[in-house]
Amino acid sequence: MTQHRNITILKEQVLPGESKTITMEIARLHTMTKLKIPIIVERSKIDGPVVLFSAGLHGDEINGIEIVRQLIVRKINKPKCGTIICIPVINMFGFVNKSREFPDGRDLNRVFPGSKNGSLASRFAYFLLKEIIPNVDYCVDFHAGGASRFNAAQIRIVPGNEELxxxxxxxxxxFTLYSKNITGSFRNSCTKLGVKMLLFEGGKSLDINHDITHEGVQGVKRFLQHFDMLTPRKKPVDAAAPTLYIDKSTWIRARHSGLFQHKAQTGQFVHKGEVIACITDPFGKFEQKVKAPSSGYIINANDSPIVYQGDAIFHISLSTV
Known part of the structure; x- marks a missing residue:
């Protein structure tokens, strides 16, 4: 007889074949209103990996929340084997306020591993690592670009890790970008605890984009199919081409303040010298063309209609592997 692993979250055990929603409540709003974070667990009767799909670490990154929501509503999170844990919104405080940060002003993704008696964000980080991550083998954490900057759908992994x-x-x-773990990040802490994490970036804050959502959901299907966790009727759509790895990239910054109109879209390949945007003043006095400094793929574009001198307006690949 197969010995099933024990899965316990916040003192609640999830048995083989069981579906359970566990609520995490660390603190309340200043109005004394309870703020509960649902942790949705689906466990097959057949043993297998435990996979976590999380989003909303930054409360204003709505597109990732929508991706995890679709996994639930389309029942993709009901595994053929193993266990799937979904946390659509980790930073419920930020989500309520449509803000990136916690009410204490801290970025949750910079305070890991946190502290039991620390700031509000630090306490959330601590309980997330203590109560949930010890159960997890693999994680896909969903994010979006901030400050009106739209990310092409991409996975980020550390260089030199063949399993990732x-x-x-x-x-x-x-796209897949090689990027080092940031000190204090959720990804960095998960790596130290032996969890294999893919970080998904796509879209921009306070926005839901259909194409980004589609890429995220189909990627999850392929991920689960790889572990034989996906039910056959949920078969993913084949990707148009293999992922393109980017190991070097650079930001293009505005040389002038003004109205910003970009001509290049995320995901587009541009050639050196190609006009990719235009910055103008409101009064018709000047018009500055922005040209690509090198050939490469646009992996992030600033959607703001107004930019200031020095603002990041494009992220472009320099080399692919």
Whole structure:
């Protein structure tokens, strides 16, 4: 007889074949209103990996929340084997306020591993790592670009990790960027605890984009299919092409303040010298063309109609591998 692993979250055990929603409540609003974070667990009767799909670490990154919501409503989170944990909104405080940060002004993704007796954000980080992550083998954490900057659908992994590269191949987002773990980040702490994490970036804050949502959901399907966790009727759509790996990139910054109109879209390949945007003043006195400094793929574009000198307006790849 197969010995099933024990899965316990916030003192609640989830048995094989069980579906359970566990609520995490660390603190209340200043109005004394309870603020509960649902942790949705679906466990198969057949043993297998435990996979976490999380979003809303930054409360204004709505597109990731929509991706995880679709996994639930379309029952993609009901595994053929193993266990799937979904946390659509980690930073419920930020989500309520449509804000990136916690009410204490801290970025939750910079305070891990947190502290039991620290700031509000630090306490959330602590309980997330203590209560949930010890159960998890793999994680896909969904994010979006901030400050009106729209990210092409992409997976981010640390360089030199062949297992993560193979999982990025499986997920098969349009782009995969090599990026180092940031101190204090959720990804960094998960890595130290032995959890294999893919970080998904796509879209921009306070926005839901259909194409980004589609890429995220289809990537999850391919990811689950790889572990034989996906039910056959949920078969994913084949990706148009293998993911393109980017190991070097640079930001293009505005040389002038003014009205901003970009001509290049995220995901587009541009050639050196190509006009990719135009910055003008409101009074018709000047018009500055922005040209690509090198050939490469646009992996992020600023959607703001107004920019200031020095603002990041494009993120462009310099080399691919």
């Amino acid at each position: 590269k193979s999982l990025a191949d499986v997920f098969n987002a349009p």
